[in-house]
Amino acid sequence: MILVALHLLQLIAVTLGGEDIPEGHLKPFGHHRPPDVIIDELYDLPDPQTFWDEYVSLEKAAIFRGAAARSPGFTLWTEEYLSEAYGDLEVRLEGKHERNSGIPVGEKGLGRDTLRSFLKTFRDQDTYIVSELPEPMYKDFYIPPSISCGNMRNRLVEIDLWMSSGNTHSIVHKDAFNAVNCLMKGTKYWKLIEYKYEKWLYKTWEPKREIGGNSQVDPHSIDLLKYPDVAKVRWSNITINAGDCLFLPKSYYHQVSSAGDPNMAVSILFSRITQFDDTGCNETDIDFTPLSEVDVLWSWPGHGIMSMGNLDVWFLKANYIDFATEHGQMTEEDIRKDVVTAFPEMEKEELSQFVSKAWRVLDKSGKGFLTTDDINDLDIDSWREHVISMFENEPSNTEEFEYFMIEAGSIEFRNILERLMDAYPDQITRGVFVEHYTTHLGGTEGYANEIFDGLAGESRDTATPQQIKANMDSALKKWQENEADELSPEIDDTFEMKDVHFLREEL
Template sequence: MPGSTSLLLGCLLAAFTWAGARADGERFGSAGRKVSVQTVESWPENSVDFLTEFVVGSKPLVFKGAARNSPAFSLWTDEYMLGFEESEYFEVTVENGKKENRTRAAVGMSLQQFIEQYRSGDLYLVNSVPDFLRKDVLLPPPLQCLELNGILLETIMWFSSGGTKSVVHYDAVDNINCVFSGSKEVVFIDPVKYADKIDIDHPEGNYCGVDVDSVNYTRYPGFQDVEYHHAFIEAGDCFFIPYKWVHQVRSYDRNIAVNIWWSHHATVKQDLTKCENTVSRDLADREKMLDQFQFNGLDSLSGEIDLIREVVTDLVKYRGITNKEGFYNVFGREHAEILSCQDGVRKIFSKLFDYVDENGDGVTDAAELSALPTEKWKNVQSVFNEFEEYLKEQDIQMMDDLTDDDMYVDDEAFESAPNVRELFLEDETFEGAPDVRDEL
């Protein structure tokens, strides 16, 4: 029968597929059930439907062709970006290594320097969208609703020559990512349905240490038994990553994308019915570009009690972090060791733990946390704020303690040791000393 083969193939592709016991060594997303992420054409006509069904309802979605509505889709060539005088001195953050490694320090360079190097280097730009380029990107229409003013957090540019591979991770925000050049492959896992299967073994950074190119199912057995939602994103498409959905992203070819992060908990609290008629696709509508909106920064999340409650509860419930030492290890140890202030950080997290250990028995659990009154969670929030301020003070103190001898490097010896030079340049200690970095 004509067309029967394609019909059968379509049915097979649409169906769930099961995998049995897997051998180690295959790439992430190969096991378990596979299902395609739902797709719509461009932006939805009714923003309320998207916000309620997908944002509040927590489901990923692909918007085919939606990124074509931004001038960036046709404008953002290397030559266009280099045409801005600001590209010569606007500093961007660049990751060394297209396969993400969160223990590796990032480096800073000008946008011009990055563009001159990225096609031949193992480099990946991850930085806030430069101010002079924000006028080229349309804020996704569902986020243009006045009711959502004040909850936009950050807009990030992702730029490489392709071949990047993210770690398996989740974001504690909602996220729309628009691809202007190249393509991406995204794999999602539902964090609620498979909470007992997902091993986020780096809770301090919301990521898993699994090798995305060669999964060790002996170490991470749960990844054999989850449902994987797959999406292939082409240039001109956008996609929605729901709050806390675990995902892994690969990019291909010259690749430029921009994502918008916004607060999930604040969205849920809004009267979303007021967003009924907020759709703008007019490229001439300058009022709808990114430069016309305020982004409050991820630091503003520290004021969200609901988020703090959820993060702490998840650590206790799913990671078994139930005592003072565990809280210190997750939240404070890395910072404390870098800044040599272990005693001070331990004292801070001892105070924090006392607030969540209501009965004072030295351990806490999910039931105890769920019974904590809001006032106690406000106390926890204040301790996290205290921790941030303490780290800033310790960082300043470390810089003040550096002597001239500490800062002196013999020029001849320095030039003969390029690896040492790179270490100096990568060291975050020098972020607060631009003159020193320039000299290096």
């Protein structure tokens, strides 16, 4: 009650123009001070070496005006063309407002749709494609000359697709990789904040092993009494129009809003490289290059398990080489110690199984150790298999996301069942259960029917309260098996990243 009263007094003070209220209090981010960090606008794109020297190495953002318009997809990608040429390809879905939207249900399940189905429904629903760009679409998109050779071209990590009907709003956040974000349709309004201001952005807690992150502040109404240091943050305010690209350095904070229907962008993510290797640049045509002619570390065919957010294998390889150089060799036990340290919330036995499987991918001869030469000789497919073997798939990348996202064993779910049993003391029909599961938990009919099959039996369309109570644990077994291991700040504090050799964060 006291806190409510204090908040009301704050609002009254703002209304009366109280002198102690900071400028921009309870207003959108940016009202605390005018934008004064200039972002270069480039109409003639720099060659890769210049781009590295003047932007990437300095972690300096830049706008490439007109660069996205050079891709065939800029004119080809009408809704009719996308539906006809690529309609069967699948895409990953999110809600349009990061902290205030649930996970949409698409034709392929929770958080998964076909492009054709999305194009039929996206104007009527709170739905937004945030997905890997399916590989068949690569031929319609060109990477800009500035990253067309050397280890910027050779270390593309993934390519992402963003599409909505506009009116999307992100939180204030940073991303792990360097990115060239190219707008194919619509308009995006970017508020950019250099990484050096992170100390004043009130970053939310996240595990030490993570590289991305976001701010606690509400970008639409910043409480400067609660978060006073935000007032010190200098920032940039830019508009990216259809046909433009934005280079956003790794760990550069940003908040993005979109307008225009449709709004569509492609984002090229490349490694957190620490120096530019121009190998091959003399033999490469420095020009706009079809993405289909470039090797992408984690590409996705448009069906099955996505690889969005997978580890950068070049980063892992470099750390393995450093360790083997220092110690003369590297063993399975070295990796096991590292992974167990960095993932303290997981069962050691389970982690050990993952590591053993991943080690066998690298140690093909079975000699029990790897030298720097062994590590250097491994091909890229082996590195991909190694990462996939050692780290579980991010649930939202899979077709079984609902087992992880819907907490079918939660108190909320059990309360729903209790209410249904009270309302229907004799028997509950399949239709009633499915309606409550999809409406109150946001799940799909298919998974609701799977639960009901377990509660009542596959051939039955009704279940008694007695059957539900007797069968609940077995009916929810898959959901309970996939409950995530929770990493708390207290558990995370049990180790320091200096004790981690292979998975350490490189800012």
